Amino acid sequence: xxxxxxxxxxxxxxxxxxxxxxxxxxxxxxxxxxxxxxxxxxxxxxxxxxxxxxxxxxxxxxxxxxxxxxxxxxxxxxxxxxxxxxxxxxxxxxxxxxxxxxxxxxxxxxxxxxxxxxxxxxxxxxxxxxxxxxxxxxxxxxxxxxxxxxxxxxxxxxxxxxxxxxxxxxxxxxxxxxxxxxxxxxxxxxxxxxxxxxxxxxxxxxxxxxxxxxxxxxxxxxxxxxxxxxxxxxxxxxxxxxxxxxxxxxxxxxxxxxxxxxxxxxxxxxxxxxxxxxxxxxxxxxxxxxxxxxxxxxxxxxxxxxxxxxxxxxxxxxxxxxxxxxxxxxxxxxxxxx
Amino acid sequence: xxxxxxxxxxxxxxxxxxxxxxxxxxxxxxxxxxxxxxxxxxxxxxxxxxxxxxxxxxxxxxxxxxxxxxxxxxxxxxxxxxxxxxxxxxxxxxxxxxxxxxxxxxxxxxxxxxxxxxxxxxxxxxxxxxxxxxxxxxxxxxxxxxxxxxxxxxxxxxxxxxxxxxxxxxxxxxxxxxxxxxxxxxxxxxxxxxxxxxxxxxxxxxxxxxxxxxxxxxxxxxxxxxxxxxxxxxxxxxxxxxxxxxxxxxxxxxxxxxxxxxxxxxxxxxxxxxxxxxxxxxxxxxxxxx
Numbered sequence: 164x165x166x167x168x169x170x171x172x173x174x175x176x177x178x179x180x181x182x183x184x185x186x187x188x189x190x191x192x193x194x195x196x197x198x199x200x201x202x203x204x205x206x207x208x209x210x211x212x213x214x215x216x217x218x219x220x221x222x223x224x225x226x227x228x229x230x231x232x233x234x235x236x237x238x239x240x241x242x243x244x245x246x247x248x249x250x251x252x253x254x255x256x257x258x259x260x261x262x263x264x265x266x267x268x269x270x271x272x273x274x275x276x277x278x279x280x281x282x283x284x285x286x287x288x289x290x291x292x293x294x295x296x297x298x299x300x301x302x303x304x305x306x307x308x309x310x311x312x313x314x315x316x317x318x319x320x321x322x323x324x325x326x327x328x329x330x331x332x333x334x335x336x337x338x339x340x341x342x343x344x345x346x347x348x349x350x351x352x353x354x355x356x357x358x359x360x361x362x363x364x365x366x367x368x369x370x371x372x373x374x375x376x377x378x379x380x381x382x383x384x385x386x387x388x389x390x391x392x393x394x395x396x397x398x399x400x401x402x403x404x405x406x407x408x409x410x411x412x413x414x415x416x417x418x419x420x421x422x423x424x425x426x427x428x429x430x431x432x433x434x435x436x437x438x439x440x441x442x443x444x445x446x447x448x449x450x451x452x453x454x455x456x457x458x459x460x461x462x463x464x465x466x467x468x469x470x471x472x473x474x475x476x477x478x479x480x481x482x483x484x485x486x487x488x489x490x491x492x493x494x495x496x497x498x499x500x501x
Numbered sequence: 502x503x504x505x506x507x508x509x510x511x512x513x514x515x516x517x518x519x520x521x522x523x524x525x526x527x528x529x530x531x532x533x534x535x536x537x538x539x540x541x542x543x544x545x546x547x548x549x550x551x552x553x554x555x556x557x558x559x560x561x562x563x564x565x566x567x568x569x570x571x572x573x574x575x576x577x578x579x580x581x582x583x584x585x586x587x588x589x590x591x592x593x594x595x596x597x598x599x600x601x602x603x604x605x606x607x608x609x610x611x612x613x614x615x616x617x618x619x620x621x622x623x624x625x626x627x628x629x630x631x632x633x634x635x636x637x638x639x640x641x642x643x644x645x646x647x648x649x650x651x652x653x654x655x656x657x658x659x660x661x662x663x664x665x666x667x668x669x670x671x672x673x674x675x676x677x678x679x680x681x682x683x684x685x686x687x688x689x690x691x692x693x694x695x696x697x698x699x700x701x702x703x704x705x706x707x708x709x710x711x712x713x714x715x716x717x718x719x720x721x722x723x724x725x726x727x728x729x730x731x732x733x734x735x736x737x738x739x740x741x742x743x744x745x746x747x748x749x750x751x752x753x754x755x756x757x758x759x760x761x762x763x764x765x766x767x768x769x770x771x772x773x774x775x776x777x778x779x780x781x782x783x784x785x786x787x788x789x790x791x
Contacts, residue, residue, distance in 0.1 A: 239596050286776045293536045294729075296596050298771050300538065301722045305768040312762060428600060435597050469612065472604030479597045480586060 201349050210341045214413065215453060217345045221409045223449025224352045226433040227359055227442065228403030233431075234440035235363060236395040237375030238287060242299030244426030245283075245306045246276050246400040250407025252310065255325045255417040256318050265330045265412050269351070272408040273401050280400020284393040303427035310419035324418025327411065348409050355402055360442050362398070371395055372440075403430075432475050438487025447486040508755045509748055514640035515709070516747020517647035521702040522717075522724030523743040524651060525695040527736050532671050532691025535584070535595060536725070536733075539602035540699050541717030543579075546606050547572040547700035548707045548716075549614045552621055561624045565704060569697045576696025580689040588688075611714040621707035643705040650701055651740050654694070658736070667691060719764055723750060726770040732781030742781065746770060 204216050229243045253272035257263040283302065287295050311322055319325070332343035362368050373381040374391050382388050411417050433452040438444020455474070459467040482489055522540065529537050537543075547568050554564035583602065587594050625642025658664035669677040670687035678684050703717065710716050723746050731742025746767070753766045774781060 233593070237593075239593055241596070241600070286772050289775050293592060293596065294733075294775075297536055297538070297725050298775065301725070301764075301768045301771055304718065304722060305765045308762055308764050428604070431597075431600060435593075439593065468604045468608030472601040472608065475604065476583065476598055476601035479590075479594050479601070483590070483594065 201353070205338075205342055205345065210339070213341050213345050217341075217348045217413050218410065219449045219453040220345075220348050220352050221406050221413060221449070222430075222433060222452050223446045224355055224409070225403045225406035225430055226437060226448040226452070227356060227445035228399045228401070228406060229430045229434050230399075230440060230442070230445050231359065231363075231371075231402065232284075232395050232399035234434060235368065235375065236371045236392060236399075238284075238392060238396065239293075239296040240299045240396075240399070241296050241424075241427050241431055242283070242302035243399070243403050243430050244303045244422055244424060244428075245299075246280060246403040247407035247410070247426055247430070248306050248310065248422035249279055250276050250404030251411035251417045251422070252319060252325075252407075253404070254408040254411045255327055258327045258412075259325045260318065265347070269405060269408055272404050276404025276407075277397045277401045279404075280397040281393055283400070284396025287396065288389050288392055300424065300427070303424035306422055306424075307419040310422065319419075320417075322419060324416060324421075327415050327417075329412055329415055344413055348413065351405065351409060355405060356442065356445075359402065363442065367391075432471060435475060436478050436485055438485030439483075441485065441487035443490070444485050444487030451486075504755075508751050511640065512748035512751030513744060514637075514644055514747070515706075515751065516727075516744035517644040518702050518706040518709075518720060518743075519723045519727045519747050520740040520743025521647045521650055521698055521705070522720055523727040523731070523739040524654060524736055525698040525702065526724055526728045527733060527739040528654070528698065529691055529695040530728075530733055531736070532667055532694075533580075533584075533688045534671065535599075537602075537692075537695065538596070538599035538721075539606055540695065540724075541721035542603050542606040542610065543572070543575065543696055544699035544703035545712075545714060545717045546610050547575075547696070548621065548703035548712060549610055549714075551700070551704050552614075552619060552707075552712055555622055561622060565624075568700050568704065572700035573693040573697040576693035577689045579696070580692035584688075584692070585685065607714060614714070616714060619712040621704070621712045623708040639708055643709075646701065646705055650698060651736075654698070655736065663690075719767070722764065722767040722771075723747070726767045726774070729771055729774045729781055732783040735781070735783045738781060738783030741783070 204213060208216065225243065225247055228246070229240060232238050233240050250272045253275050254265065254268040257268040257271060258265065283299070287298065310319055313321070329340040329344050330347075331340050332338040332346075336343070338346065363371070370381065370386050370391055373384070374386060374388050378388055414421075429452045430448075433448030434445070435448075436451045437446065437448025456467045456471070459470040462470070478485060484491070522544070525540055525544075526536055529535055529540070550571055551564050551568040554567055555561060559567070579602065583598055584595075587598060623639045623642070625638040658668060666677070666682045667687045667690060669680075670682050670684045671691070674684045677687075702720075706720060707716065724743060727743035727746040728739040729742070730745060731738030731740065733739070749770065750763055750766050754763050
């Protein structure tokens with residue numbers, strides 16, 4: 164099994180016992196700190212910066228979805244942009260054609276994306292590594308074409324796309340629409356992160372990782388690999404789809420050309436840079452994919468893509484377990500000294 | 502009926518391009534068990550190099566062979582510099598490097614040469630319409646070039662000692678090393694060859710689709726569909742698959758789904774093959790041992 168050696172997740176599995184050793188007051192402190200960090204931007208940031216942060220959280224959620232299937236289950240998907248797009252379109256269509264409220268669209272988009280994820284995950288069972296990557300890649304490339312197609316133009320708005328309006332804060336809460344959107348995003352993302360965190364640390368999560376690291380052994384232990392893999396795809400699509408729903412409302416616009424295969428690549432880069440098979444890493448990944456292209460564009464207008472590629476390869480060579488792995492190592496060193 | 506015949510012939514001509522990219526994919530797969538996602542972008546870069554050479558006043562065929570040489574060197578360098586250090590890393594790392602390569606090469610091409618579409622010359626022209634205007638000179642010529650490349654590659658692997666060594670290195674690296682084959686260099690050679698084949702495909706397709714930095718994206722997918730259809734481990738199958746995909750795509754585009762959904766056809770073929778017959782039409786069925 165030399166092929167899986169050095170996978171960042173080995174460290175994650177090794178670290179499973181660590182949280183139990185953390186004293187309760189430390190965990191409470193961490194949660195409080197996290198809450199504080201989530202609420203503070205409401206009072207500090209300007210409207211546009213808040214929008215950017217909202218998008219970063221949304222991207223983090225999408226990266227988290229990808230991490231379930233690629234990081235934890237080892238099925239490489241380069242097509243998660245497709246689920247992101249479907250989630251966004253579900254919400255946009257329901258909101259603009261039938262005047263649904265945003266909250267009501269979330270379950271629908273979750274169900275649709277889960278079904279689609281299952282549908283993609285099923286043929287994907289036959290594929291290992293690279294083939295799956297290429298198949299999902301072709302899905303990502305085909306998405307804008309499908310969205311533009313005439314047969315569904317009445318619903319999707321064709322090339323023009325659909326406009327929607329951000330929901331206002333409920334009466335009695337003194338927040339602007341942007342601030343409310345941030346709150347909504349943080350709540351939805353927070354719930355998803357918490358659920359995924361629980362899932363990964365459960366029996367199913369361990370089964371997912373076992374399937375990735377040693378399928379034969381996992382099967383011998385009585386795990387239904389095919390079932391696990393398809394379900395991993397479905398859950399992963401669900402999470403990424405919900406991120407898509409949030410993004411449609413946050414941007415107040417969906418169009419086929421915002422869902423090119425670039426989205427899928429962005430999610431993949433975010434996952435690698437943040438940390439493969441790491442929940443915290445997904446958060447870093449979201450921040451990275453939102454803010455680094457802006458910085459890169461400031462350095463050289465022409466080639467943020469080149470910088471993206473260079474950073475991706477540099478991370479794979481130097482820091483294969485991403486930001487999260489770096490933090491983990493620093494923490495381990497500090498603990499060792501203290 | 503004439504239209505139908507023309508669709509099929511045009512399909513065969515584009516199929517030839519897919520066949521050569523499919524061959525490049527299968528070659529890399531056979532030599533290294535990798536599928537290079539950046540194959541298309543590397544081929545586009547090669548085509549731009551050829552374009553600059555032609556623009557600098559070189560005769561077409563000098564530029565043609567010069568580009569093949571340069572591309573070969575680029576391919577070898579990529580293997581040596583980028584793939585070799587991560588040779589034993591998990592597949593995810595390989596995919597990551599391919600994606601990185603795709604981003605870098607694709608965007609560099611746009612950066613250096615600009616995003617405006619350019620006209621690429623074809624060496625094949627004719628004054629008279631061929632076969633009653635059914636087929637253009639370029640279609641005929643590019644198909645001939647593709648077939649020549651295919652035969653050369655096949656002969657190389659079948660009859661030369663180096664070709665045998667490359668096959669051996671891919672099939673059983675450890676034993677090959679024991680009999681004195683330099684496995685690492687065989688891999689690099691495989692990458693070089695694939696880059697060179699990709700360059701030929703790029704130069705043949707550029708006069709048809711016009712030259713711009715994203716021209717190969719769709720082609721890579723069709724080629725992959727063709728490679729899968731024929732069987733990813735069978736060069737001859739990949740070639741036939743490539744031709745078949747070309748014809749299918751053209752017919753579907755003309756009569757079934759219209760041109761806007763052409764890429765979706767590739768997706769449908771890929772998923773269809775994987776669901777119905779994952780080893781492809783001519784591929785070996787692989788049993789994994791438990």
